[in-house]
Amino acid sequence: MRISPPRAARLLPTLIALLLLAACRPAVVTTAPVIAEVAPTAAPVASRPPVISTGAPPSPTPPPTATNTVAPTPEPEPTATATIVPSPTPNRDIPCSQRLADDGLLTVVTLTYGLSRDFEPRGLVPLAGYLPDDVTLGYPTELRHVAVGPLVRMIADMQAAGLRPFVISGYRSYSAQAIAREKWAEKEPDRVNILSAPPGFSEHQLGTVVDFGSPELPEIVGQEDVEFHTYFYKTSEGFWLADNAHRYGFTLSYPFEAIDVTGFFWEPWHYRYVGVEMATFLHEAGVSLTAHQLATEPPPCIPDKP
Ligand SMILES: [Zn+2]
Numbered sequence: 350m351r352i353s354p355p356r357a358a359r360l361l362p363t364l365i366a367l368l369l370l371a372a373c374r375p376a377v378v379t380t381a382p383v384i385a386e387v388a389p390t391a392a393p394v395a396s397r398p399p400v401i402s403t404g405a406p407p408s409p410t411p412p413p414t415a416t417n418t419v420a421p422t423p424e425p426e427p428t429a430t431a432t433i434v435p436s437p438t439p440n441r442d443i444p445c446s447q448r449l450a451d452d453g454l455l456t457v458v459t460l461t462y463g464l465s466r467d468f469e470p471r472g473l474v475p476l477a478g479y480l481p482d483d484v485t486l487g488y489p490t491e492l493r494h495v496a497v498g499p500l501v502r503m504i505a506d507m508q509a510a511g512l513r514p515f516v517i518s519g520y521r522s523y524s525a526q527a528i529a530r531e532k533w534a535e536k537e538p539d540r541v542n543i544l545s546a547p548p549g550f551s552e553h554q555l556g557t558v559v560d561f562g563s564p565e566l567p568e569i570v571g572q573e574d575v576e577f578h579t580y581f582y583k584t585s586e587g588f589w590l591a592d593n594a595h596r597y598g599f600t601l602s603y604p605f606e607a608i609d610v611t612g613f614f615w616e617p618w619h620y621r622y623v624g625v626e627m628a629t630f631l632h633e634a635g636v637s638l639t640a641h642q643l644a645t646e647p648p649p650c651i652p653d654k655p
Contacts, residue, residue, distance in 0.1 A: 453555045454495070454623055457642045460612030462649040463549040466523045470556035473520055480504065480516060486562075490519040493556040496598075496622035500559060503597040507589055514586045515562035517576055517618075521553040543614045544577060550612075552602055557622040559599070561586060582617035590620060595632035598625040602638065610640045 453470055472494040476485050479501050492500065500516075507514050521529060527548040534541045545551075552558045562576055563584035570578045581587040591601065599620040603613040623631070623638055631638055642649075 452495075453493075454557060455627065455638065455642060455646075456555060457639055457646075457649040458550065458552045458555065459610075459639055460546070460550050464523070464554050466549060468554060469522065470520070470554075473556050476500075476516060476519060484514065485516050488517065490516055491556070492519040492559065493622075496557045496559075499597040499599070499622060499625075503594065503599065506593075507586065510589065512586050512589055513564050514590075515564070516559055517562045518553065518560035519558065520556040521551060523548050523554060526551045526554060546613070552619075552621055555621070558602070559620050559622075560616075561590060561618050561620065563587060577616075577618055579615055579617060587617050591617070594620050595628035596625065598622050598628045600628045600631050600638055604637050607637050607640065610643065611637060 456464075458464060470493050473491045474494050474497060476490045476492055476497070479497055484504060504514055504516075526546065530541070530545045530547060533545040537544060553560075560577065561581070563581060563586040565584040565586070566578060566581060567573050567575055569580045569583050572578075582591065590599075594600065600623050601617065602619050602621045603611050603616040605615045605617075608614055621638065622628075627638070631641060634641070
């Protein structure tokens with residue numbers, strides 16, 4: 350319909366005002382929905398698995414480069430059902446001070462890349478509330494809550510299959526690791542470097558690692574009080590874990606002949622919770638978490654020396 354000149358004149362101020370409003374609109378209003386869709390649809394490299402969202406609370410001064418691509422979720426504690434987003438192309442030049450705080454699920458810990466003396470994971474719970482004494486052997490073991498549910502399910506399935514797994518060790522603080530190291534140095538000085546890491550260089554400080562035991566081990570090794578031995582891989586529990594642990598989100602941290610990458614000898618009893626997605630990827634690719642992370646993510650930050 351045609352607008353008569355007097356009506357057009359009356360509408361003119363309104364039209365100008367609308368045009369001005371459109372010009373002044375902050376760009377973020379129109380681009381935000383587009384940015385929000387970029388992260389989930391960004392094409393991941395075929396050989397790389399999705400990265401589990403950190404779940405870390407938003408920082409009051411978030412790093413400018415990360416806010417639009419890795420949106421932190423508000424939950425204080427990540428869960429096994431955390432949002433999965435493809436990892437952005439890693440920027441290996443981001444300084445440590447500008448990186449998003451991560452939840453430790455994929456943190457690299459080796460004899461080169463250690464943890465701070467002050468690092469203590471969130472959400473530690475005593476396993477005694479979730480597992481019976483015949484599994485924990487009565488040890489006061491703690492683990493991060495995020496890994497407890499998957500661990501309990503895995504052990505229930507192992508028991509249903511006729512196995513008798515032990516949980517010998519879980520979270521160890523920096524100071525507890527120092528004590529453990531001394532204990533092993535006294536008990537087995539020739540094997541101390543195989544059995545125990547120096548404080549600050551153990552994945553157990555992350556609170557997501559479990560050392561498993563088997564009632565078959567003493568007979569296989571020929572030593573009554575043995576708890577950890579490479580021959581764990583020969584036990585029924587060791588076989589089962591090697592084949593199935595990834596389905597519950599656990600991965601073998603120190604596989605056979607990975608010492609050059611991890612700094613640790615083969616530990617067939619030492620499993621770390623990384624989530625089902627990552628654990629399955631690592632299992633199928635036949636690669637350790639450490640090797641994968643060092644090849645694809647920014648170099649780990651080395652804490653200040655205490
Ligand atoms: Zn261990």
